[in-house]
Amino acid sequence: MQLTDLYREVILDHNKHPRNFGRLDPHDAEAKGHNPLCGDRLTVTLQRDGDRIADIRFEGNGCAISVASASMMTEAIKGKDRATVDALFQRVHALLTDASASSADLGKLASLSGVRGFPARVKCASLCWHTLNAALAQADASSASTISTE
């Protein structure tokens, strides 16, 4: 396994210039992710439009893999509906852990396939996706509670 498999140009670029970096205010949901082992922390804020993620931002501090993964995730899911986002998460998760997973049609996210060769770093790449899931669950719960109180 070469270092350049892990630190591909697109990953280094997203680490240096993260896209959709910052907070959305107002937002429909906010979730914080923390990897206590390495101290990576990130916060995801998002706005929904019905079933779609209308806008999303992230902020925090982490290694190149976690920052680049979060940056590419926000690009990939903005404007997408929930089913598409869930399917993407499954594909990325498979890409990070399963050598037989296909990276076809994953675009920039395919650059994360090199993480698989560095098992200690898989959690860095998946932290943003777990945080996104927590934010979506929170948005679901708050819209559900809105419905139940009406």
Added chain:
Amino acid sequence: MTALRSLKGVGYDVDQLRREFPILGQQVNGKPLAYLDNGASTQRPQSVLAAVNHYETHLHANVHRGVHTLSQLATDAFEGARERVRRFLNAASTREIVFTRGTTEAINLVAQSWGRSNLGPDDEIIVSALEHHANLVPWQMAAAATGARLRVVPIDEHGQLRLGAFLELLNDRTRLVAMTHVSNALGTVVPIERVIDAAHHVGVPVLIDGAQAVAHLPVDVRALGCDFYCFSGHKLYGPTGIGVLYGRAELLDAMPPWQGGGDMIRTVTFERSTWNDLPYKFEAGTPNMSGAIGLAAAMDFLEALGIEHAAAHEHELLNAATAALMRIPGVHIHGTAADKAAVLSFTLKGVHPHDLGTILDHEGVAIRAGHHCAMPLMELLGLPATARASFACYNTMAEVEQLDAAVRKAVEVFH
């Protein structure tokens, strides 16, 4: 400053020494291993492995129980290890040497046993900003159970204890000072002699977390006068799962047991029990005999090598590595105390410590990247993490050069 003898003329032969540690001869990721994570755990010499193997092969049975020969042999070996530890620390008696799982368990023992019987509402425990979680969390737990509170001695910009602030924190509510001897995250050697003198002057006992110190500084608990001293075997070229609590007999005698079970009792009825003598009162259950025997062998190894000689060698490596890394643009060294053990904590601008750790590993260099189990200290320094190289007796100048080249590689990867 710790007195360091020059190595010139003592014949410190690191190549010969490394032959005692076959694990160091391997390749990692196609590169020679440069093991610079000694602050986390040291490797064991053949003599330690042989002592453990000899015990397991020829002497093992349960201790303090059987009338049979093997049990007596195992007991003799285990108690011989205790005597070896007593000599290593220059303790007055083996009654003061309690075997534990490690530093963490030793501190928890004191926090639970001494803490719960001596702390009350508004009492204060003084710790420093340098503490490892192991010398912080047990006191938070004891404080929560008793209503006591923690007071934290700040550090200066070099990572040195602010002694003046410590003296101001000492007051008539202070019940205990619990402080590290050497900072695991920054390498600072704390002037514990002065801390102990000041605390004793107002009648306050002192516990020292010596986990990072014992392999690098000679420790004489009677000369120090400390009340408790805790350390682990695996940071001293010994096995994991074995550690030591040294406690002054007067304090240990007055403390209640913290775990109940076999070996720690004298008599047991269904209604009540009476406690065994020191140190057995604090060693419930079958102890880690092979660990204790391995630890004793590690002490033989280190004393034959000479702790001062090893420390002088490590200091040469630390100085060379510090100078080399300071020449790399973007490198910042955290912890610049005048008196430091061989710990080099650093960050590289634009490269997260975890990326640094991965790149260094790829170049065969094993370091620690993270918060070093000292989250409050990291927060104080405004850092999520650092990279830490820590040196031991068997490291070489070639490994320092390998570290230097690997950090430069990280600069190149992240240009």
